[in-house]
Amino acid sequence: MLHAAKHLMTETDALTLGESEVEVSFVGRSNAGKSSLINALCEKTKMAHVSQVPGKTRTINVYEIRPYRWIVDLPGYGFAAGSRSEKAALGPMIETYLTSREHLCRVFVILDAVAGPTKLDILMINWLIHNAYPFNIIVNKIDKVGPSGLEARKKEITGKLALQPADIFWVSSKKNIEIETLRKVIAKLLGV
Numbered sequence: 001m002l003h004a005a006k007h008l009m010t011e012t013d014a015l016t017l018g019e020s021e022v023e024v025s026f027v028g029r030s031n032a033g034k035s036s037l038i039n040a041l042c043e044k045t046k047m048a049h050v051s052q053v054p055g056k057t058r059t060i061n062v063y064e065i066r067p068y069r070w071i072v073d074l075p076g077y078g079f080a081a082g083s084r085s086e087k088a089a090l091g092p093m094i095e096t097y098l099t100s101r102e103h104l105c106r107v108f109v110i111l112d113a114v115a116g117p118t119k120l121d122i123l124m125i126n127w128l129i130h131n132a133y134p135f136n137i138i139v140n141k142i143d144k145v146g147p148s149g150l151e152a153r154k155k156e157i158t159g160k161l162a163l164q165p166a167d168i169f170w171v172s173s174k175k176n177i178e179i180e181t182l183r184k185v186i187a188k189l190l191g192v
């Protein structure tokens with residue numbers, strides 16, 4: 001399904017990406033685990049670069065599952081050492097990407113199970129709603145919460161987002177929890 005993924009390109013300007021037939025992208029706070037999740041979904045260990053330190057992905061990275069069918073890893077927000085207005089705009093790179101992709105069929109917003117949703121996550125989600133983007137929320141790192149704390153954490157997160165637990169994917173890229181469910185959803189979206 002997604003294991004045929006390979007790195008296709010790294011860009012800083014979304015306007016140079018060229019056309020895809022269909023693509024999905026991963027956005028979220030720096031360190032939420034976007035790149036780790038892409039690796040887990042594609043059954044790779046080192047395809048997307050991962051770091052203990054926030055701000056690892058500073059570029060737009062395109063992974064091709066089949067020709068013109070892409071998973072796009074974006075830089076995390078909430079870390080950029082730039083100006084306040086740059087942070088408030090969620091970073092020009094991300095914004096240009098989101099507003100320029102004709103065949104972007106789903107945006108996955110990755111939240112950190114312990115830290116999220118942060119103010120910037122909520123800003124991002126509201127922006128997607130306001131601009132009528134199709135999106136899903138993925139809460140990653142649920143292994144950090146542990147089975148006993150998970151129900152409470154689910155309530156807290158869904159409450160803050162005004163959603164139901166079933167509206168959200170609760171996953172761990174590290175422990176491979178619910179990765180297969182998500183893999184199927186993405187494979188279907190990409191038609192692979």
Ligand SMILES: Nc1nc2c(ncn2[C@@H]2O[C@H](COP(=O)(O)OP(=O)(O)OP(=O)(O)O)[C@@H](O)[C@H]2O)c(=O)[nH]1
Nearest residue numbers: 031032033034035036050051055056057076173174
């Ligand atoms: N415990 C746990 N740690 C995780 C999980 N997923 C990722 N991590 C760790 O979180 C850290 C950040 O992961 P990345 O995949 O680089 O995060 P990112 O969202 O791509 O970060 P940026 O590129 O800075 O935006 C790394 O140390 C990962 O090993 C998970 O499911 N559970």
Ligand SMILES: [Mg+2]
Nearest residue numbers: 034035056057
């Ligand atoms: Mg990354």
